[in-house]
Amino acid sequence: MIGGAVHPVTHVTTAERRRVLRARRLRRGGVWVARVALAAFVIVAWDLASGTLVRPFFVSNPEAVGERLLEWLGGEDEFWFHARFTLTSAGVGFVAGAVLGVAVAWPLALWRTAYRIVEPYFLVAYSVPAVALGPVFILWFGIGLTPKIVLAAYFVFFVVFINTVEGIRQVPQGYVDVARVMGASRAATMRSVLFPGALPYVLAALRITLPAAMIGAVVGEFIASNRGIGYLTRAAAGRYQTSGVIAGTIVLAAIVLLLGIALRPLSRALRWQPEVRLRGGGGQ
Amino acid sequence: MTEGLTPGRDPGEALRLDAVYKAFVPRGRKAEPLLALEDVTFAARPGEFISLVGPSGCGKSTVLNLLAGLMRPSAGHVIHAGREVHGVNTEIGYITQDDNLLPWRSMLRNVEYGLELRGVPRAQRRDRAREFIELVGLAGFEDHYPHELSGGMRKRAGIVRTLAYESGVVLMDEPFGPLDAQTRVILQDELLKLWDRRRPTVLFVTHDLVEAIALSDHILTFSGRPGRIKRAYQVNLPRPRDVFHIHEQAGFKELYDALWDDIRAEITGAGHAA
Numbered sequence: 181m182i183g184g185a186v187h188p189v190t191h192v193t194t195a196e197r198r199r200v201l202r203a204r205r206l207r208r209g210g211v212w213v214a215r216v217a218l219a220a221f222v223i224v225a226w227d228l229a230s231g232t233l234v235r236p237f238f239v240s241n242p243e244a245v246g247e248r249l250l251e252w253l254g255g256e257d258e259f260w261f262h263a264r265f266t267l268t269s270a271g272v273g274f275v276a277g278a279v280l281g282v283a284v285a286w287p288l289a290l291w292r293t294a295y296r297i298v299e300p301y302f303l304v305a306y307s308v309p310a311v312a313l314g315p316v317f318i319l320w321f322g323i324g325l326t327p328k329i330v331l332a333a334y335f336v337f338f339v340v341f342i343n344t345v346e347g348i349r350q351v352p353q354g355y356v357d358v359a360r361v362m363g364a365s366r367a368a369t370m371r372s373v374l375f376p377g378a379l380p381y382v383l384a385a386l387r388i389t390l391p392a393a394m395i396g397a398v399v400g401e402f403i404a405s406n407r408g409i410g411y412l413t414r415a416a417a418g419r420y421q422t423s424g425v426i427a428g429t430i431v432l433a434a435i436v437l438l439l440g441i442a443l444r445p446l447s448r449a450l451r452w453q454p455e456v457r458l459r460g461g462g463g464q
Numbered sequence: 465m466t467e468g469l470t471p472g473r474d475p476g477e478a479l480r481l482d483a484v485y486k487a488f489v490p491r492g493r494k495a496e497p498l499l500a501l502e503d504v505t506f507a508a509r510p511g512e513f514i515s516l517v518g519p520s521g522c523g524k525s526t527v528l529n530l531l532a533g534l535m536r537p538s539a540g541h542v543i544h545a546g547r548e549v550h551g552v553n554t555e556i557g558y559i560t561q562d563d564n565l566l567p568w569r570s571m572l573r574n575v576e577y578g579l580e581l582r583g584v585p586r587a588q589r590r591d592r593a594r595e596f597i598e599l600v601g602l603a604g605f606e607d608h609y610p611h612e613l614s615g616g617m618r619k620r621a622g623i624v625r626t627l628a629y630e631s632g633v634v635l636m637d638e639p640f641g642p643l644d645a646q647t648r649v650i651l652q653d654e655l656l657k658l659w660d661r662r663r664p665t666v667l668f669v670t671h672d673l674v675e676a677i678a679l680s681d682h683i684l685t686f687s688g689r690p691g692r693i694k695r696a697y698q699v700n701l702p703r704p705r706d707v708f709h710i711h712e713q714a715g716f717k718e719l720y721d722a723l724w725d726d727i728r729a730e731i732t733g734a735g736h737a738a
């Protein structure tokens with residue numbers, strides 16, 4: 181038998197829609213419940229292990245760390261002063277490294293011979309562990325804000341540079357050819373083909389280098405500083421105050437996480453991308 | 465050459481290749497240069513629809529790239545509208561084998577891209593783009609990005625993007641290559657209707673003999689590498705053509721058989737490494 185619809189179509193589709201949305205909501209809710217449970221489990225296990233399996237000297241305990249965090253966050257201004265210092269060096273270093281990375285990448289990506297000339301030197305500079313440069317920067321720039329900014333920028337620069345060059349190069353030659361034949365000048369080709377084509381790579385690089393900027397700033401503080409969250413953490417370690425060390429680490433992780441979330445709209449800007457790359461890099 | 469292909473340089477010609485050779489030098493010190501085109505000579509008068517057919521790798525795309533000014537000939541002359549092509553030729557339209565729609569532009573913005581580059585004011589180019597979008601049945605998909613369109617829709621968008629700015633010469637490189645048989649025929653029909661509006665000179669590369677017959681005034685067959693023109697055929701079927709029933713037309717079968725004999729000799733012929 182053919183034909184003879186029993187249910188009106190709209191009825192079927194709205195019912196299906198309701199079912200699917202409900203299933204999705206349940207699944208998402210379940211994931212969150214499991215996440216919170218996992219965190220609770222770790223904290224409880226930590227609490228139980230501390231003082232029984234492991235000496236509190238090494239792992240402190242949740243209460244002490246929580247106390248320290250509350251003391252910091254609720255404190256008048258000492259903690260916030262340090263946080264501001266770290267965020268400033270990471271932020272300024274991030275912007276400087278990113279701007280420089282993009283600015284240097286453009287002419288080099290367009291002028292291949294120049295790129296081939298400098299490529300080996302960039303690779304050498306990139307393979308020097310940036311941490312090893314910390315003392316050099318401190319020698320040059322003292323122990324204030326500047327060496328931390330430079331270190332953070334250094335962490336950011338190469339990743340942004342390399343990805344921008346790669347982003348420009350992977351734009352299919354066909355796009356450029358078609359634009360040229362349709363009458364695009366060099367400037368118009370750059371603006372309407374190369375720039376948007378490279379943009380996803382640049383944005384991806386910015387997302388993954390944001391934590392790198394924090395690392396650069398904190399490494400700088402570890403090496404020599406009297407300010408910043410890195411300094412706070414190191415100072416706690418110097419006093420053998422484990423709760424302070426752990427609290428400092430948690431604060432740093434939280435900052436990176438929050439910055440990652442703040443940058444997330446960047447990836448949404450690229451609605452045209454067939455495979456939207458929400459994985460990898462910062463954020464969830 | 466047969467009728468329709470005027471010998472000599474004639475300012476009334478839309479385009480001409482004169483004893484064109486093209487060699488490619490591959491990477492690697494020891495690699496031999498590869499001769500892609502050998503002594504290719506042909507011309508097209510304004511408004512003619514000419515198809516190039518031949519085995520793959522015989523240099524058909526190279527012919528189009530030369531006319532677009534994206535490559536220079538190793539020897540010979542490439543002439544468009546009576547002038548030698550120097551550098552990128554912005555006076556022609558080029559519909560490449562890949563549709564090359566810009567993935568970050570919506571379909572509408574892709575279609576108006578050529579007009580935009582040519583400085584047509586916004587309102588005017590938008591109207592023009594919409595008109596062409598309407599003509600090929602893409603209305604309603606203006607805001608879709610290329611990856612949200614089907615293969616046939618992408619081809620349509622790519623074609624009207626080029627036709628919308630109405631250059632006198634249009635080069636098309638296997639534009640319907642990857643499409644299914646039904647979509648192909650429908651697009652052939654649409655293409656003929658679009659072409660009929662202004663009758664630009666068209667150089668159309670295809671490996672589909674039926675398609676070549678259905679669309680063209682002349683068909684040039686190419687030999688395998690190095691590409692040489694083997695023969696020129698005139699298609700004497702009346703216009704407007706009914707592409708859906710083209711094979712029922714008188715004269716179709718003879719032409720098809722002749723073309724197929726030509727091409728088969730190239731594909732199975734000895735001496736040509738594929």
Ligand SMILES: Nc1ncnc2c1ncn2[C@@H]1O[C@H](COP(=O)(O)OP(=O)(O)O)[C@@H](O)[C@H]1O
Pocket residue numbers: 488489498500519520521522523524525526527689
């Ligand atoms: N840019 C290029 N560099 C080197 N070899 C090329 C280039 N373009 C085409 N060729 C070679 O020239 C020959 C003809 O290519 P093409 O014109 O694309 O053939 P067709 O379009 O007829 O399939 C092929 O052997 C191809 O490998």
Ligand SMILES: [Mg+2]
Pocket residue numbers: 524525526561637
């Ligand atoms: Mg080809």
